[in-house]
Amino acid sequence: MAYTTLQPQAGGFLSRLGFGNKARKKPAAAEEMKRVQFTSPVLPYLFLFPQLAVIIIFFYWPSVQALSSSFYIEDPFGFGSTFVGLSNYTDVIFSSEYQSIALFTAVFTLLVTFLSLSIGLLLAVKADRIIRGASTYKTLLIAIYAIAAPVSGLIGMMIFDQHVGPFVKMMSFFGWHMQVGLNYYDTAFAMTVVAVWKQIPYNFIFFLSGLQNVPVSVREAAMIDCRSGLRRFWTVILPLLAPTAFFLLTINVTYALFDTFGIIDVMVKDKPANNPVTLVYKVYADGFRGNDIGGSSAQSVILMIVVFVLTIFQFRFIERRVHYN
Amino acid sequence: MIKKLSMAAMAVAMSATSSLAATNITWWHGMGGRNGEVINEVSQKFNASQTACALTPISKGTYEEALATGIAAFRSGEQPNILQVFDAGAATIINAKGATVPAEDLINNAGYKFDREAFIEGVRYFYADSKGKFIGMPFNSSAPIMYVNPQAFEKAGVAVPKTWEEFEAVAPKLKEAGYIAMTASQLTWQFTENFFSRQNIQFATNNNGYDSVADTKMNLTDKNLVMMFEKLKAWSDAGYYRFYGASWNDNQKPFEEGKVAMWIGSSGSFGGLQKTATMPFSADFLPYWSSIKGAGTNTFIGGAALFAMAGKPEAENKCVADFFQFLTSPEIQKFYHQATGYVAITKAAYELAKKEGYYEKSPVAEVGIKQLMLPSGEWSKGYRLGFYPQIRSVMEREYNKIFSGETTVQKAFETIEKEGNDLLARFAKTAG
Numbered sequence: 001m002a003y004t005t006l007q008p009q010a011g012g013f014l015s016r017l018g019f020g021n022k023a024r025k026k027p028a029a030a031e032e033m034k035r036v037q038f039t040s041p042v043l044p045y046l047f048l049f050p051q052l053a054v055i056i057i058f059f060y061w062p063s064v065q066a067l068s069s070s071f072y073i074e075d076p077f078g079f080g081s082t083f084v085g086l087s088n089y090t091d092v093i094f095s096s097e098y099q100s101i102a103l104f105t106a107v108f109t110l111l112v113t114f115l116s117l118s119i120g121l122l123l124a125v126k127a128d129r130i131i132r133g134a135s136t137y138k139t140l141l142i143a144i145y146a147i148a149a150p151v152s153g154l155i156g157m158m159i160f161d162q163h164v165g166p167f168v169k170m171m172s173f174f175g176w177h178m179q180v181g182l183n184y185y186d187t188a189f190a191m192t193v194v195a196v197w198k199q200i201p202y203n204f205i206f207f208l209s210g211l212q213n214v215p216v217s218v219r220e221a222a223m224i225d226c227r228s229g230l231r232r233f234w235t236v237i238l239p240l241l242a243p244t245a246f247f248l249l250t251i252n253v254t255y256a257l258f259d260t261f262g263i264i265d266v267m268v269k270d271k272p273a274n275n276p277v278t279l280v281y282k283v284y285a286d287g288f289r290g291n292d293i294g295g296s297s298a299q300s301v302i303l304m305i306v307v308f309v310l311t312i313f314q315f316r317f318i319e320r321r322v323h324y325n
Numbered sequence: 326m327i328k329k330l331s332m333a334a335m336a337v338a339m340s341a342t343s344s345l346a347a348t349n350i351t352w353w354h355g356m357g358g359r360n361g362e363v364i365n366e367v368s369q370k371f372n373a374s375q376t377a378c379a380l381t382p383i384s385k386g387t388y389e390e391a392l393a394t395g396i397a398a399f400r401s402g403e404q405p406n407i408l409q410v411f412d413a414g415a416a417t418i419i420n421a422k423g424a425t426v427p428a429e430d431l432i433n434n435a436g437y438k439f440d441r442e443a444f445i446e447g448v449r450y451f452y453a454d455s456k457g458k459f460i461g462m463p464f465n466s467s468a469p470i471m472y473v474n475p476q477a478f479e480k481a482g483v484a485v486p487k488t489w490e491e492f493e494a495v496a497p498k499l500k501e502a503g504y505i506a507m508t509a510s511q512l513t514w515q516f517t518e519n520f521f522s523r524q525n526i527q528f529a530t531n532n533n534g535y536d537s538v539a540d541t542k543m544n545l546t547d548k549n550l551v552m553m554f555e556k557l558k559a560w561s562d563a564g565y566y567r568f569y570g571a572s573w574n575d576n577q578k579p580f581e582e583g584k585v586a587m588w589i590g591s592s593g594s595f596g597g598l599q600k601t602a603t604m605p606f607s608a609d610f611l612p613y614w615s616s617i618k619g620a621g622t623n624t625f626i627g628g629a630a631l632f633a634m635a636g637k638p639e640a641e642n643k644c645v646a647d648f649f650q651f652l653t654s655p656e657i658q659k660f661y662h663q664a665t666g667y668v669a670i671t672k673a674a675y676e677l678a679k680k681e682g683y684y685e686k687s688p689v690a691e692v693g694i695k696q697l698m699l700p701s702g703e704w705s706k707g708y709r710l711g712f713y714p715q716i717r718s719v720m721e722r723e724y725n726k727i728f729s730g731e732t733t734v735q736k737a738f739e740t741i742e743k744e745g746n747d748l749l750a751r752f753a754k755t756a757g
Contacts, residue, residue, distance in 0.1 A: 073754040076396045077421035082754040091751075097722075097744075162569055163578050181570035182725060270387075273571035273721035274729075289389045290715040291396065291417050292751070 063304065070297035081294075088298035098282070098299075105257065105278045108192060112256040115196045117248060120203025121241075125233070127204070128211045138208070145201035149259060153266030156194030160186075160267075181268070187275040191267055195260045202255075203248050210244035211237070242322045250314055257307070279303055347379040350644045352407040353398075354384060355391030355629070359596070360465070363664045370660075371651050378644035388629060389714070392417070395634070399424060404634040406645050409464060411629040413713040415452055418632055419460050420538060420711060420756060425632045426642060427454075428462040428649060435646030443653070447623045447697030448670045450706035452630040455535040461630030462649050465667040467593035468624050468693040469515040473607045477504040477586035485587070485607075488615040489556065496565035499586045506565040509589035510576040512557075512724050513717045514627055515611065516589075517545075518708060520553055523613045524620040525702030529749075534709040538753045541710065545742040546735075549617055554727060554734045561728055568728040571721040580606075591627065592693025596666035608692040610699075622702035628667060659683075668693045711752025716745045 038044050070088050074081035092098050127137050147155075159167045160180040168178045178186045214237055222236040238245075261280050268275050272285065283303065287296030354364055361384050368382045385391040388411035395408040410418050418424060432439045441449060441457060447468065452461035473485050481502035483495040496506040509515055521528040526549060528534075531541045544550075560566035567585075569575040580588035583604040589611065590598070598606065613620045631652075633645045651657060658674030661667065663683065669675045675694055678684065684691040710716065723737040732740075 073751055075421055075755040076417060077424040078400045079421050079423055080756050084754065162575050163582075179570070181572050181575055182568070183729060269572040269574075271571035271721055272718065274723075274725035274731075275570075285718065286715065288393045290712055290718075291393070291414075292712060292715065295751070 066297040066300050066304075069293055070301050071294075073292075073294040076291040076293055084294070088294045089302070092295065092298055092302065101277060101279055101282050104188070104276045108188070108195075108260075108276070108278060109253060109256040111192050112195045112199065112260070113249065113252040115192070116199035116203055116255075117245070117252055119196065120200045120248075121207050121245075123200065123204050124207035124211055127208060141204050142201045144198065145205070147198065149198065149262030150266050152194055152198045153263040156190060156197075156263065157267050157269070160190040181273075181275060184274055184276060187267070191260075191264060191276065194263050194267065195256065198263065199252060199255055203252065206244050206248055207241065210241045214240050239323065243324050246314075246319055246322045249318070250311075253310065253314075254307075257303075279306075347377060348640045348644050349379050349381065350406040350641050350648070352380060352382045352409070352631070352648075353391055353395055353405040354382060354409040355386060355388040355411065356409070356465070357384065357386075360665055363661065366664070367652070367657065367661060370657065371648055374651060375647065378647055380644070380648055388414070399634065399636075402636070404636065406634060406637055406641055407648070408632050408634055409629050410461065410632055412451065412627050413717055415461065415630070416534070416538075416709050416711045416713055416752070419452070419454070419709065420752075424635055425460065426635050427458055427460045428452075428631075428633060429459040431633045431642055432646045432649055435643050435650075437646065437650055443671050443673065445668075445670060445672055445675065445694065445698050446701050447625050447699075447705075448668075451625050455532060461632045462652070463626065463628075463670050464631045464652070465593070465628040465661075465665065466626040466670050466697075467591045467628045467667055468626060468696045469511075469519050469589060469611050470592050470692050470696060471609050471611055472580065472588045472590050472594070472598065472689075473609055474504070474580065474583060474586050474588075474604055475607055476583070476604055477502060480504075481586070485609055486612055487610070489553075489612050490615055492612055493556075493560075496560065496563075500564055504586040505567045505579060505584055507560070507587050507589070508567050508569065508576045508579055508585050510573045510591070510594075512571075513720045516553060516557070517550070517720060519611065519624040520550055521547075521708075522624045522702075522705035523611055523622060524549060524617045525622040525704050526550070526617075527704050528708050529710060533704065533707065534711075534749075535707075538711055538749070538756055540753070541749050543710070543716075543742055543745045543749070545738045545745060549614070551734055551738055553614075554724075554738070558727055558734060568724075571725060592668055592690075592696075593628065593666045595687075595689050595693075606689070608689040610692065610696045619702060621699070622705040623697055623699035625705060625707040626668075626670075626697065662690070666690065668697060710749060711755070712748040715748050716741075719744045719748075 071083060071085060072081040073084050073088070123141060127134065127141065130137055157180075159165050160178065162168065162179055162181060165178075165180070168180070171178050178190075180187045180190045218236065218240070219232075222232045226232050226235070257278065258280055260278065261284070264277055264281050265284075268277060268281075272281070277285070279299065280303065283296050283299045286292045286299065290296075352364075352368070354361070356364055364382050364384075368380045371378075371380050383405070385394045388409070391408065392410055392414045395404065395410070398404045408418075429439045429441075439459070441453075441459065444463065448463045448466055450457065452463055453459050477499055478485055478495075481495065481498040481504070483498050484491075486492040486495055492507070499506040518528065520526075521544075526547060527544050529541050529543045531537045531539075534541045557566055557568075561568055567579070569579070577588060577590060577594070577598075579585045580590075581598070581601045581603060583602075592608075595608070611624060615621070631649070633642065633649075637645075652661075653671055653674075655671065655673040655677045658669045658671055659678045659681075662669040662674065662678060669678060675698075679691075719741050723732065723741050726732040727734055727737050
């Protein structure tokens with residue numbers, strides 16, 4: 001995943017990519033620096049080529065193919081196809097099943113993002129205060145991130161198993177007879193728990209390093225002004241964490257939308273039946289399992305549009321409120 | 326286990342490359358675990374039996390992954406010689422005319438004599454065209470059968486039911502004895518597709534979809550099918566039947582633990598069940614409704630078949646034909662049958678296993694074959710429906726809703742029929 005290499009104090013990084021408020025800061029040194037230029041006009045493109053090639057081959061080309069095949073209903077082996085215009089899109093959008101999957105995806109994304117961000121932040125704030133044995137706590141909390149999605153799905157499947165799951169047994173003491181795989185809401189609950197659990201350590205690492213970058217002088221000054229720890233956190237620390245939080249918001253939304261696929265696939269055991277799944281799973285189910293290339297292409301184009309809109313929204317409306325340094 | 330598998334694959338690959346002049350052919354399959362190992366063993370036996378051809382089996386994950394990879398490979402001209410395709414995907418590959426060489430043509434072209442009659446009844450039509458010509462070569466084949474916990478029936482003092490009427494009579498006693506009377510692992514295969522075959526009722530128009538993809542409609546609001554599910558729902562409410570969702574294992578597990586009197590599984594479950602069941606078990610035919618006229622016919626096979634992919638040189642096709650001949654020879658069929666629990670698909674292999682006394686030692690292994698060999702009816706030969714994996718998903722969704730009380734049986738089947746027919750209409754357009 002490319003984004004794991006992004007840095008948390010991403011303000012500078014993202015704005016260098018061309019995102020964010022442009023006139024934020026002018027490097028004072030820029031004027032004095034000599035403008036470096038390539039001697040040959042070809043050279044910069046040569047340097048860009050590997051990156052561009054990867055993007056074109058693995059992103060643009062498949063996208064264009066998906067777009068073109070979304071207008072056809074096609075024999076999977078490529079022998080015949082019928083041009084159907086937009087009917088793949090209308091079939092999908094007006095299908096009540098697709099609508100309920102879209103609704104679940106939205107709720108699931110909101111829940112997973114909110115819970116994993118807030119729990120990650122809470123743990124980071126608490127871990128930040130610990131002095132003795134700090135590294136042990138941190139290692140324990142971070143270690144979970146090393147677990148691959150299908151493995152965490154497998155663990156979740158066992159914990160929530162209808163017959164032997166320890167969590168299910170525990171809950172039956174309280175009168176809640178969970179039936180993951182049969183009851184829609186029980187399965188949704190289990191999926192959300194596992195998805196959140198898997199993502200907390202990631203958020204924890206970034207929040208923790210964000211917290212450690214808050215200057216001691218600022219903390220001390222705040223301490224003099226205000227005695228309430230909660231209020232200090234709310235008015236001083238949190239705004240300083242905003243760039244980290246914004247970065248994590250983007251990552252977490254992407255995670256909940258796409259990277260939870262492995263967890264969901266394992267937890268529904270290959271047979272979603274009436275259990276909740278996300279839009280990405282539906283693309284997979286129709287395209288790879290059902291061999292309906294046109295229909296699943298249309299769905300993936302819809303997903304592309306959703307992500308596109310979401311990204312614009314995040315950077316236009318949320319990032320505006322984020323102040324870098 | 327992965328290590329073991331890759332070792333086996335490597336050993337096969339090595340033996341393949343060692344025979345220099347041999348024609349190399351590849352076989353993509355979707356089997357894992359013990360079944361995957363047996364495929365490697367069968368390939369090794371084939372390679373050892375002759376020198377002209379060298380077969381390399383490659384696992385491509387699950388059934389669905391194998392089909393998806395095979396399709397992608399075909400589109401880029403990199404297809405294997407042999408592709409394993411599962412029952413629900415049969416329409417996808419058979420309707421793509423030009424993707425495969427019909428198994429029967431392949432074998433006849435290679436100078437062998439293909440004999441349809443050599444195959445047992447329930448195997449003969451499922452992967453064949455409407456005229457009975459074999460397109461795919463049936464490979465791992467299974468039938469939905471009923472496994473029985475004899476202790477439960479002993480304790481309740483009742484006989485094992487042959488029909489659903491009998492089941493209704495004994496279920497209360499089984500419940501009184503402290504058992505769940507029945508669980509079932511795959512309602513789509515066992516209580517829908519094979520409901521039609523066992524009661525000999527038409528599943529879809531156009532001769533169950535065999536004759537044409539155009540305008541095929543499913544008969545899912547059939548009053549008998551609706552009655553079957555209304556009974557299931559009533560039994561579930563009364564505590565005679567427990568539904569644990571669409572997952573195969575969730576429904577099998579209580580039976581293994583000895584909590585269930587009878588479980589509808591697959592004849593192929595036999596091998597695994599021997600290891601996991603905590604009590605002795607036996608098996609019997611899938612029950613049917615004696616009140617339905619003409620019921621009691623055979624079921625058709627589940628599992629998968631091997632397809633010879635088109636676009637390969639003559640020499641390689643000859644090797645594939647050689648392999649298919651080898652695979653259907655009685656000795657290899659018997660070996661495969663005993664190693665995996667899948668049924669023997671030829672009469673000769675069945676006779677051979679019988680002669681050697683295999684079924685006296687393990688009578689359960691015979692139940693599936695005998696059920697497939699029951700007299701067939703007009704509608705017990707199979708079905709050929711496009712986008713069937715999705716149609717099954719729709720069924721699974723609605724069946725869950727039936728048992729959670731979100732919908733009624735009648736409404737559920739109306740929904741399945743409508744969405745299913747829409748999917749069939751979509752599929753008809755792929756041929757366009």
